[in-house]
Amino acid sequence: MGSRFNYETNKPAVVVTTFVLLVSVVLSVSARLGTKYGSFRKLTHDDLAIIASLLFAILQDVCIALAVDSGYGDHQTDVSDGDLDQIMKKLFAASFFYILSLLLSKLSLVLFVQSVTPSIRDKWIARAVKAILLAWATVVIFGTAFQCSVPHTWDIWNGQCFNLFAWRYFVAASNIATDLLIIAQILVLIINIQTSISRRLTFFGIFAPRIFVVIAAMVELILLRQSTYTNDQTYRMYDLTIISVVIQCVSIVTASWPQLMPFLSWMQSNGLRLNNAQEKSSWSYNMTVQSQIQTISQDRKSKSRRAFASTVRRDQILVTQEWDVQSQSSAARIIREEEDELSHGSMQGSSDRSS
Numbered sequence: 001m002g003s004r005f006n007y008e009t010n011k012p013a014v015v016v017t018t019f020v021l022l023v024s025v026v027l028s029v030s031a032r033l034g035t036k037y038g039s040f041r042k043l044t045h046d047d048l049a050i051i052a053s054l055l056f057a058i059l060q061d062v063c064i065a066l067a068v069d070s071g072y073g074d075h076q077t078d079v080s081d082g083d084l085d086q087i088m089k090k091l092f093a094a095s096f097f098y099i100l101s102l103l104l105s106k107l108s109l110v111l112f113v114q115s116v117t118p119s120i121r122d123k124w125i126a127r128a129v130k131a132i133l134l135a136w137a138t139v140v141i142f143g144t145a146f147q148c149s150v151p152h153t154w155d156i157w158n159g160q161c162f163n164l165f166a167w168r169y170f171v172a173a174s175n176i177a178t179d180l181l182i183i184a185q186i187l188v189l190i191i192n193i194q195t196s197i198s199r200r201l202t203f204f205g206i207f208a209p210r211i212f213v214v215i216a217a218m219v220e221l222i223l224l225r226q227s228t229y230t231n232d233q234t235y236r237m238y239d240l241t242i243i244s245v246v247i248q249c250v251s252i253v254t255a256s257w258p259q260l261m262p263f264l265s266w267m268q269s270n271g272l273r274l275n276n277a278q279e280k281s282s283w284s285y286n287m288t289v290q291s292q293i294q295t296i297s298q299d300r301k302s303k304s305r306r307a308f309a310s311t312v313r314r315d316q317i318l319v320t321q322e323w324d325v326q327s328q329s330s331a332a333r334i335i336r337e338e339e340d341e342l343s344h345g346s347m348q349g350s351s352d353r354s355s
Contacts, residue, residue: 024249111126
């Protein structure tokens with residue numbers, strides 16, 4: 001009885017892995033969007049970015065499937081010259097969809113983190129991270145587009161190209177750097193939250209799976225050399241294709257992870273209430289920012305002084321329960337009323353003396 005599988009091809013590994021991971025991505029994004037829309041009846045900019053990332057991921061997987069249909073995964077000696085050209089063209093197109101999908105998944109997470117914080121400093125950090133991501137994607141896209149001589153810029157195996165190993169290494173390493181930058185942005189946000197250590201750790205745990213993107217990209221660095229320097233690239237490069245799909249999948253899933261129902265519920269139960277889903281066009285979590293409140297009342301004759309100060313740095317975020325927020329608002333209102341009374345009394349005394 002003959003074997004059902006041909007062990008001289010890597011086609012099944014590429015097709016099955018791509019399909020399974022694509023299903024995982026679709027389910028993850030669907031769960032995120034369903035949670036968001038089901039709870040607030042609207043989608044926001046970070047949701048639109050993840051939808052676009054999913055669409056580019058689907059296009060990438062379609063290109064990979066077409067390349068497999070042309071012979072990608074078979075030994076290069078078994079692939080005709082015409083099919084070899086088709087494989088290179090389809091993989092060339094897939095590389096652009098891959099970068100765009102990665103960029104949008106990163107931007108989606110950055111936009112979400114930016115919406116969590118009301119701190120002006122944190123928002124400027126988010127803008128800087130977005131600018132760096134856009135610059136990174138621009139460099140990678142243009143570098144990939146002209147990695148080989150015109151007009152056959154897609155001919156990576158027969159054309160005149162620059163050092164492909166060095167270029168692929170740069171793309172993978174810079175991908176790691178951008179994700180580490182996003183993780184650093186999240187850490188800055190968490191450090192500035194005024195709450196217990198356990199809540200900070202829980203909050204970080206929601207975003208911690210992002211580190212798996214870095215781990216997957218490190219695996220790609222290990223595989224690069226053996227997959228680049230080979231005379232049987234249609235057969236040996238399959239592992240690079242698989243790891244790129246893994247990176248893409250993990251990037252999209254971890255960008256959607258924080259907005260699934262259990263985590264949104266935890267945020268709301270800990271005072272991180274979504275307050276703009278009904279009114280504003282952008283996300284803003286009600287992590288109460290306590291501006292510096294200082295009230296000093298001084299009587300010119302007795303030199304007496306009344307003061308109530310609740311000072312929190314403007315770049316910090318105070319996480320409180322709902323009743324605590326209300327009590328602080330009431331206290332601030334009482335202080336303002338006392339100030340008004342003292343001011344009115346002082347003005348009345350001055351008027352009496354002048355008369």
